[in-house]
Amino acid sequence: MLRVSQLIIYPIKSLGGIHLNNAKVTSRGLEHDRRWMLIDENHRFLSQREHAQLALYTVQLINEGLKVTFRPDGSSIVVPFRPIKNDFIEVSIWDDTCHGQLVSNEIDAWFTAGTGINCRLVYMPDNIERPTDPRYTEKGTITSFSDAYPALLIGEESLNDLNKRLTDPVLMNRFRPNIVFSGGEPYAEDLMKHISINGMDMYGVKLCARCVLTTIDQETAEKGKDPLKTLATYRRKGNKINFGQNLVLTGNGMLNVGDEITVISTHTEERFLMATNPLVT
Structure with missing residues (x-):
């Protein structure tokens, strides 16, 4: 079973995040994000x-x-x-x-x-x-001052798999997700096309391409080479290094830590398929 394990907002872009037990869903992402x-x-x-x-x-x-x-x-x-x-x-x-x-x-x-x-x-x-990229989202979808999309989803098992490959494990805050979930296989989020949480529909629209921000320790602001260097060895597709899935959110309501995530449909398009997908061999 997949369950929401963390909800995080970043009210001021690129500053520290805030962990919440409950978060209100708005048309452009989680409230205040x-x-x-x-x-x-x-x-x-x-x-x-x-x-x-x-x-x-x-x-x-x-x-x-x-x-x-x-x-x-x-x-x-x-x-x-x-x-x-x-x-x-x-x-x-x-x-x-x-x-x-x-x-x-x-x-x-x-x-x-x-x-x-x-x-x-x-x-x-x-x-x-501010509209989202029309190549990947429906007309009328908006976001705030995020890089591109209203929310980011990552599974705990994806980070666990990455950390097994690293000499020095990293925290989830390197990746700045909004919704973290427990359960499932590593990188299960890659293939999530349509999910439902607490009666609200959410759609995965694009794998999240990662950058040097992931190499910055969020406690000290010190830079290194990992985890980006290691991710590049097995999460590269074309010229992008992917980790996490960008979401668009619909409906109004509250998300809660502990909510069950129901996967309604999965992606089959080539741009979502990677060697580490749980359904790809």
Whole structure:
């Protein structure tokens, strides 16, 4: 039996995640997930890929909003759920552009001081919609400031299999999933086309291509070569190294740790098939 074992959101893109027992499903992903984002002077998103120090920021949900703490000096600031400012600017995430709402000059200054980068924090309100890639998703599917899709699914057994191949095992936080599940075979998520959790339908649309972010220790911000180097030896397809499945979510409701996952249909397209799929020999 497959069951949800972890639910994680990352309210500010590329900063620390928050583990939840329950998470509300919205049209663009789990509630609060990647609704905020740091941008540089060119209005481009900041990522641990180029700025590993972002891993050193932890985020908590409190009544007033997000409490963000910079672990090296223990300083913290509260980001309100609704921005103080009412100014909008065009921002970029990879090849996408959309509008973001500036949050607060004080918050911008705090992040600039900690990161050493002249940056600003933006928020995506409900009236701004960013479409997902139409090559892989239905028209009308939207996401927040995520890299591309509303949610990411990974099985515990996939990480267990990877760790057996590593000299130094890694934690799931290297991969920044939203939904982690127990049970099943390693890489079972690769083939999940249509699943149901707590009465809500979810669809796997694309294997998740991994990058150097996976090589950053989320506690220390130190970089290494693994697990990406090892993943490349057995999870490469074309020029992509895959780990996890990108999801689109439908319906409204709550996900809970412990919910059963029902697999309704599986992928048969070549782009989902890898040597490590449990059904491929």
